[in-house]
Amino acid sequence: xxxxxxxxxxxxxxxxxxxxxxxxxxxxxxxLSIHNGKKVRSxxxxxxxxxxxxxxxxxxxxxxxxxxFFKSGEGKxxxxxxxxx
Numbered sequence: 001x002x003x004x005x006x007x008x009x010x011x012x013x014x015x016x017x018x019x020x021x022x023x024x025x026x027x028x029x030x031x032l033s034i035h036n037g038k039k040v041r042s043x044x045x046x047x048x049x050x051x052x053x054x055x056x057x058x059x060x061x062x063x064x065x066x067x068x069f070f071k072s073g074e075g076k077x078x079x080x081x082x083x084x085x
Contacts, residue, residue, distance in 0.1 A: 005056035005057060005058055006026055006057075006058065007024060007025070007026050007056070007057045007058070007059060007060050007062070007063035008024060008025055008026070008028045008054050008055065008056055008057070008063060009022075009023075009024045009054065009055050009057065009063045009064075009066040009067045009070065010022070010023055010024070010025065010028055010031070010051060010053070010054040010055075011051075011052045011053040011054070011070065011079075011084070011085065012032065012035060012043070012049040012050065012051060012052060013049065013050055013052035014043075014046040014047070014048075014049055015048050015049065015050060016046050016047065016048070017046055019046060020052065020085055021035070021042070021043050021046075021049065022067055022070045022071050023067060024060070024063040024064050024066070024067040025063075026060070028051065028054060032049065032050075032051055035047065035049050036048050036049055052084075052085075053084050053085075
C-alpha cells in the first residue's frame with residue numbers, strides 16, 4: 001500500500017538560548033525559514049533555530065495532536081525519557 005506523509009510535528013532548538021519550540025506544518029523547510037526570518041512573534045527574539053527533531057504524519061490533525069502531546073507535561077516527560085530533549 002502506498003503511504004504519503006505530508007505533515008510534520010517538529011521541535012526547533014534555539015541556538016541563542018538552547019530552548020525548544022514545538023509546532024506542526026506541511027512544509028518543514030519553509031517553516032524553519034519563516035522562524036529564522038523573524039516572522040513569528042513567539043520566536044523572533046530567540047533566533048536562529050535548527051530542526052532538532054521531527055515526526056511525519058499522513059494528516060494535519062494527527063500532526064496537530066502530536067504537537068499538543070509534546071507541549072503537555074506528559075509529552076515533555078516522554079521526550080526527556082527518550083533523550084529527545
